[in-house]
Amino acid sequence: MADTPTTPDKDAPLREDIRLLGRLLGDTVRDQQGEASFALIERIRQTSVRFRRYDDLDARRELEGILDALEREQTIQVVRAFSYFSHLANIAEDQHHIRRSRAHLLAGSAPREGSLACALERAAHALGQDAPAALADFFTHALVSPVLTAHPTEVQRKSILNCQTGIAQLLDERDRMQLTPEELAANVDSLRRAVLTLWQTRMLRPARLSVIDEVNNGLSYFSTTFLRELPRLYAGIEDHLGQAGAELPAFLQVGNWIGGDRDGNPFVTAEVLERAFALQAAAALGFYLDELHALGAQLSLALGLVQVSDALLALAERSADHSPHRSDEPYRRAIAGMYARLAATWHALLGSAPPRPPVGEAESYADPAEFAADLDILHHSLVANGTAALARGRLRHLRRALRVFGFHLAPIDLRQNSDVHERVVAELLATAGAAADYRTLDETARIDLLLAELATPRLLASPHLAYSEETESELAIFRAARRAHLRFGPAAIQNCIISKTADVSDLLELAVLLKEAGLLRPHEGALDxxxxxxxxxxxxxxxAPGVMDRLFALEPYRALVAARGELQEVMLGYSDSNKDGGFLTSGWELYKAEIGLAETFARHGVRLRLFHGRGGSVGRGGGPSYQAILAQPGGAVQGQIRLTEQGEVIAAKYGNPEVGRRNLEVLVAATLEATLLADGGAAPDPAFLDTMQALSDGAFAAYRGLVYETPGFEDYFWQSTVISEIAELNIGSRPASRKKGMRIEDLRAIPWVFSWAQCRLMLPGWYGFGTAVKAWLAARPDDGLAHLRRMHREWSFFATLLSNMDMVLAKTDLAIAARYAELVRDAALRDAIFARIRAEWQDTVEALLAITGQRELLDGNPLLKRSIRNRFPYLDPLNHVQVELLRRHRETHDDERIRLGLHISINGIAAGLRNSG
Structure with missing residues (x-):
């Protein structure tokens, strides 16, 4: 609806922020690079805007002419300017989301979909008098865990993130405070300095990123967001539930793969894992020490003015703080003693002294529970003696943070490929004389042999024998995991994940390796x-359902599941299934697998926890988390869910604390609704399932036909995208392919999708749908379209699938993609493949619009449509320049300035698209 004089333009503040940041960036370019550079960049900007907003073809030709004629140094300046603008636009958009959320709260609007308030309100309405008990049971047994992962297309530097955080805080200040003219001028000056700092901060890394660099990058989100915002979110839920004094279990936790994910990354070693835990512990303990220090300053309560508990007095008496100035301040003395114990814990775990020394010597805490007990003494004393309000501030958040993060900060998952486990187990069996050639055995013989090994406490590995480098490395990892358990507790490592699981023996092989490190102890029936x-x-x-059915039928494994609380986690891979079968088939097979797993687990009496390996992009299972969780089949979300957060999506979701808290809240709200308000697993109209299978079969054939069955397609892909440059530039710690060579099968799914996004084709997120729908409608000319429209209206799975495809198609630009196609040296190959892609895109768009009833892409998502309209004029120049840089780079190879410009363009396009990897 158009804004009227009485209807404020809600997006006006966003446009004002973007104009302000753009003007400051322009001023910075003029001051730093000169008037000529500024004039060139401004001409490119205006021409690109003219083309995008008015579909001016003359403007497009003019734009291409300007960009093609750029000299090398001009190219780098243009790429830098438009890349930084993408980052600044992201900051402005995030701030606008915060602004709009606050406006709704200030106006007393009804709770918005995706908020916890809305989810709890829906639960209360649907469940009636049963709601309190149902909610209590949900939070008792729930687990909601976003898991941070690193990958080859992570393109943000921590220094850049710090600059962006500063700019966001200054924009936030303008929103929340009524500034005087002098204060407003000072704010603009601060923004100008922040933009200048951003411009002068190196966007790229001079050397390839190490795993420890990735660990440090991930830790920045804990200090910025998680350590502070998770306790606030918990407090908000507790207050909303209105249960006086009740504290929720630690059901919401942040997991981590960085430092433990070895699949395809030879640089993750036992030493790296231990270093990662040391860095994590330093972050957690450092936060607790700072909070204790601040708490001591706040709790200046004096005897004679307040009553305190005997336990609090005893805690104060044990303190090393004997200052006469604080002799009547028991809380401060108690906190000083706790600080000394926590500082000793730092030394015991990390082997060094903390940044701020304690007042005296003290014994270290044996575990987080001991520290928590002392914090509880503070809490109970305050509550019991008329000062409960003081317990609800910093102390409440610190107690919650400790319960969530412990001394380890975040659990690190271990992951390795099943092929590696197989080779290691085969070598151990051979050297121990248990099986001469394990790998030649059939599945039944493997299972029998592995179960026999799991029944005995005898170890296969001997300290007196030599093993291959791979086997030594794998054994070292598991032994390091055991040491982490002893050092930080069992919460430090909770999951070992087997990539490319194909059969029962893959799980039993890992169990044997865990036994070698003492993480599985047969006589105790313990699995850690x-x-x-x-x-x-x-x-x-x-x-998958059949594998788990056969696994649960094995009594020894079933006993291990019982030891783990009758719960089994299964991870589903969105990325590789998409690369293997295309977007539509991947989504459908994931849906069917979840139904089959839920039925199998119910039959065996085992609780299912699904771990969704979703990427940021739609081609890797990405898209809005709320809709994705609610679109799961009935019985697939049983109060517990884990999902990966990857790449630039981590920065987009959690780089800003308020945005981060909102995204965490969305995960909880969706899990609660999917668990308590689901329809009990009733399937939609059976005809929908039949239709979906037919569409999947058609899309699968089309996708496989292009990607795996078209001669020369690998050459087309490697020449028309940035994949080879991603493989050689310093973008991540792991190789882009699992093996050397150009085979699509060996390529990691992340750079596969990222490369298609960079050239604006987004092919993994839509290819095959148009062909499938066209064929299906041809066989049902009378009622086919009406049937598909009903599927879209009534089936959330299908609606979510099409919504994600809508977003991907809107971000696609065939004209730009055609310029990348020109990089393919074989003209006949180029023309043949691109013609097929163009035709499929057209068929897919037409099918999507017909089914959804939209006139244009994203008609149903005006916010995203606006965002794309605002940012595409700034993305287009980056793509045009990137094509030219690719051409020059492949001709010269040794020009570092061209490499620099190319890498910056990759960064800028990823920032502009926001969910490309």
Whole structure:
């Protein structure tokens, strides 16, 4: 609806912020690079805007002419300017989301969909008098865990993130405070300095990123967001539930793969894992020490003015703080003693002294529970003696943070490929004389042999024998995991994930390796970590329910599941299944696998926890988390869910604390609704399932026909995208491919999707749908379209699938993609493949619009449509320049300035698209 004089333009503040930041960036370019550079960049900007907003073809030709004629140094300046603008636009958009959320709260609007308030309100309405008990049971047994992962297309530097945080805080200040003219001028000056700092901060890394660099990058989100915002979110839920004094279990936790994910990354070693835990512990303990220090300053309560508990007095008496100035301040003395114990804990765990020394010597805490007990003494004394309000501030958040993060900060998952486990187990069996050639055995013989090994406490590995480098490395990892358990507690490592799980023996092989490190102890019937299969390919997804059925039929394994609380986690791979079978088939096979797994687990009396290996992009299972969780089949979300957060999506979701808290809240709200308000697993109209299978079969054939069955397609892909440059530039710690060579099968799914996004084709997020729908409608000319429209209206799975495809198609630009196609040296190959892609895109768009009833892409998502309209004029020049840089780079190879410009363009396009990897 158009804004009228009485209807304020809600997006006006966003446009004002973007104009302000753009003007400050322009001023910075003029001051730093000169008037000529500024004039060139401004001409490019205006021409690009003219083309995008008015569909001016003359403007497009003018733009291409300007960009093609740029000299090398001009190219780098243009790429830098438009890349930084993408980052600044992201900051402005995030701030606008915060602004709009606050406006709704200030106006007393009804709770918005995706908020916890809305989810709790829906639960209360739907469940009536049963709601309190149902909610209590949900939070008792729930687990909601976003898991941070690193990958080859992570393109943000921590220094850049710090600059962006400063700019966001200054924009936030303008929103929340009524500034005087002098204060407003000072704010603009501060913004100008922040933009200048951003411009002069190196965007790229001079050397390839190490795993420890990735660990440090991930830790920045804990200090910025998680350590502070998770306790606030918990407090908000507790207050909303209105249960006086009740504290929720630590059901919402942040997981981590960085430092433990070895699949395809030879640089993750036992030493790296231990270093990662040391860095994590330093972050957690450092936060607690700072909070204790601040708490001591706040709790200046004096005897004679307040009553305190005997336990608090005893805690104060044990303190090393004997200052006469604080002799009547028991809380401060108690906190000083706790600080000294926590400082000793720092030394015991990390072997060094904390940044701020304690007042005296003290014994270290044996575990987080001891520290928590002392904090509880503070809490109970305040509550019991008329000062409960003081317990509800910093102390409440510190107590919650400790319960969530412990001394380890975040659990690190271990992950390795099943092929590696197989080779290691085979070598151990051979050297121990248990099996001459394990790898030649059939599945039944493997299972029998592995179960026999799991029944005995005897170890296979001997300290007196030499093993291959791979086997030594794998054994070292598991032994390091055991040491982490002893050092930080069992919460430090809770899951071991098996990539490319294909059969039962893959899980039993990992169990044998865990036994070698003492993480599985047969005589005690103890298993210290979850053995988690990861089903990734289309074939593996189809086989997943059967594999788990056969596994649970094995009594020794079933006993291990019982030891883990009758719960089994299963991870589903969105990325590789998409690369294997295309977007539509991947989504459908994942849906069917979840139904089959839920039925299998129910039959065996085992609780299912699904771990969704979603990427940021739609081509890797991405898209809005709220809709994705609610679109799960009935019975798939049983109060517990884990999902990966990857790449630039981590920065987009959690780089800003308020945005981060909102995204965490969305995950909880969706999990609660999917668990308590689901329809009990009733399937939609059976005809929908039949239709979906037919569409999947058609899309699968079209996708496989292009990607895997078209001669020369690998050459087309490697020449028309930035994949080879991603492989050689310093973008991540792991190789882009699992093996050397150009085979699509060996390429990691992340750079596969990222490369298609960079050239604005987004092919993994839509290819095959148009062909499938066209064929299906041809066979049902009378009622076919009406049937598909009903599927879209009534089935959330299908609606979410099309919504994500809508977003991807809107971000696609065939004209720009055609310029990348020109990089393919074989003209006949180029023309043949691009013609097929163009035709499929047209068919897919037409099918999507017909089914949804939209006139244009994103008609149903005006916010995203606006965002794309605002940012595409600034993305287009980056793409045009990137094509030219690719051409020059492939001609010269040794020009560092061209490499620099190319890398910056990759960064800028990823920032502009926001969910490209």
């Amino acid at each position: 970590v979850n053995v988690v299969p990861l089903f990734e390919t289309i074939e593996d997804l189809r086989n």
